[in-house]
Amino acid sequence: MSIDALPAVAAPMIEIRGLSKRFGSRHVLRQVSLQIPKGQTVAVIGPSGSGKTTMLRCINLLEEFDEGAIVFDGDPIGYLTSPGGRRRRLPERVIAATRSHIGIVFQSFNLFPHMTVLRNIIAAPIRVKGMDRGAAERLARDLLARVGLSDKADEYPIRLSGGQQQRVAIARALAMQPKVMLFDEVTSALDPELVGEVLAVIKQLAEDGMTMVLVTHEMQFARDVADTIVFIADGTIIEQGPPKTLFTNPKSDRLRAFLKRYHDAYLL
Numbered sequence: 703m704s705i706d707a708l709p710a711v712a713a714p715m716i717e718i719r720g721l722s723k724r725f726g727s728r729h730v731l732r733q734v735s736l737q738i739p740k741g742q743t744v745a746v747i748g749p750s751g752s753g754k755t756t757m758l759r760c761i762n763l764l765e766e767f768d769e770g771a772i773v774f775d776g777d778p779i780g781y782l783t784s785p786g787g788r789r790r791r792l793p794e795r796v797i798a799a800t801r802s803h804i805g806i807v808f809q810s811f812n813l814f815p816h817m818t819v820l821r822n823i824i825a826a827p828i829r830v831k832g833m834d835r836g837a838a839e840r841l842a843r844d845l846l847a848r849v850g851l852s853d854k855a856d857e858y859p860i861r862l863s864g865g866q867q868q869r870v871a872i873a874r875a876l877a878m879q880p881k882v883m884l885f886d887e888v889t890s891a892l893d894p895e896l897v898g899e900v901l902a903v904i905k906q907l908a909e910d911g912m913t914m915v916l917v918t919h920e921m922q923f924a925r926d927v928a929d930t931i932v933f934i935a936d937g938t939i940i941e942q943g944p945p946k947t948l949f950t951n952p953k954s955d956r957l958r959a960f961l962k963r964y965h966d967a968y969l970l
């Protein structure tokens with residue numbers, strides 16, 4: 703959601719310019735350019751295999767990219783490009799520092815099974831940011847309250863439902879106090895009755911003004927929460943715009959066909 707206090711011309715939190723990525727001979731991202739404004743939620747939709755996950759992973763440099771640039775809050779991600787077009791990889795320490803501002807949550811929860819919920823959340827702030835244990839625990843308890851799991855601090859992940867584990871994973875990402883959160887189909891592995899509790903947490907984050915990129919198949923949710931919808935197919939952004947425009951008046955045949963499947967399944 704937009705923040706009134708920000709000037710209309712504020713620099714974007716993330717700017718992707720001409721991003722290209724190949725896996726061998728497979729061209730997975732083709733000249734993708736996209737801006738993620740500060741305080742806004744951008745939902746990325748599109749068929750399976752279209753490059754959505756790869757794009758998110760490039761933003762965090764979990765995946766190297768071949769061409770283009772990603773600028774995060776004014777700083778380049780991964781590489782510096784000289785005016786002559788030569789690329790140089792940034793030092794690991796610079797990459798790690800930038801990455802620490804970017805929270806990412808995946809479809810699989812990836813919690814540490816041998817640690818309690820509280821320890822899962824405090825581990826990175828203590829190890830990466832050097833936060834003292836007391837402060838980290840206070841932060842973790844605040845975050846657990848925020849995701850509705852105050853009573854689970856001392857549980858082990860295996861004792862939690864999938865929806866609860868995913869909310870812990872979100873709290874763990876938030877514990878690094880990131881400037882942006884990336885969500886990759888975080889409800890896809892959940893039983894249907896657990897999806898709502900996770901979406902509610904994400905919706906609250908949007909209302910609190912977190913900058914977010916949300917890859918999702920939950921069309922109704924994307925429509926409710928996102929400021930901008932981006933439709934990707936075959937590694938290319940086919941259309942983007944406000945939810946109302948894209949969902950009610952898609953311009954491309956690709957998007958129309960994609961949305962029809964959700965309409966036909968009564969999911970939109």
Ligand code: ADP
Binds near residue numbers: 725728749750754757
């Ligand atoms: P989406 O998230 O939209 O389903 P992905 O970004 O996961 O799409 O994948 C895009 C394409 O890249 C797919 O064809 C996939 O098979 C391929 N791909 C993804 N990761 C790898 C990898 N590590 N090695 C080779 N091919 C990959």
Ligand code: MG
Binds near residue numbers: 755887
């Ligand atoms: Mg994916």
